[in-house]
Amino acid sequence: MLTVTVDFKSPASCLALEPTLELARKTGVQIEWLPFSVRPFLIPEEKAEETVGERHRRVRALSQRDTWLHYAAVQGREMHFSKTPAGSEAALAALATIDGDPVPFIRAAFAAYWTEQANLDDVTVVSALLSSVQTEVPDPQSARAKLLSLRVQAEERGIFESPSYLIADQLFVGREHLPWIRSLIEAAKVA
Structure with missing residues (x-):
């Protein structure tokens, strides 16, 4: 399990x-x-007079955004960065309650957020997304309680960032570790 x-x-x-x-798909690992x-x-706003630290944080954020936009283009994906990012708590709470395959909802939520700047903290928006992928709409209060419980459990396991990968009690932060994770999966199959 990954x-x-x-x-x-x-x-x-x-x-x-x-x-x-x-x-x-390639390894058969369950997610x-x-x-x-x-x-x-x-991305911090540019100021008329910036300290070295302020300039560094702004330029670094611009560089990170450009890197993500490059990888989005490589994947054939649209990404639009907003000056005032919307929330995602309601969608994350919904994800916490999905029985069955959550991937259609995950894809729909990412598309809504990154192409339309949808506010995924709006229960109405999230309900529409769930309906579009034929998934039951959860009770918002119980879903948020489950999300909070999952966060506590994740932090107890050492998780602090997204995306993170946990396999065989080893924690990896970021998709750049996928080749290493794949080798762990394949080694486990041989053992």
Whole structure:
């Protein structure tokens, strides 16, 4: 079993989805999708007079955005970064309650967030997404309680970022570790 954290407002999570699914297809590993909220990605506004630290954080954020846009283009995916990112808590809470295959909802939520800047903290928006993929709409209060419980469990396992991969009690942060994760999966099959 491969546990993968996901947050719809995380550009890194969005870009990790298809490579992670490809890994599962090629290796046969089962994925446990774990909703895990992270801070939204923001590019600091340029100031007339910036400190070296302020300039560094702004330029670094611009560079990170450009890198994500490059990888999005390689994947044939649209990504639009908003100056005021929307939330994702309601969608993450919904993900926490999905029985069965959550991938159609995960794909729909990422598409809504990154192409339309949909507010995935709006229960009405999330309900429409769930309906579009023929998934039952959960009770918002119980879904948020489950999301909070999952977060506590994730943090106890050492998870602090999205995407994170947990396999054989080893934690990897970021999709760049997928080749290493694949080798662990294949080694486990031989053992």
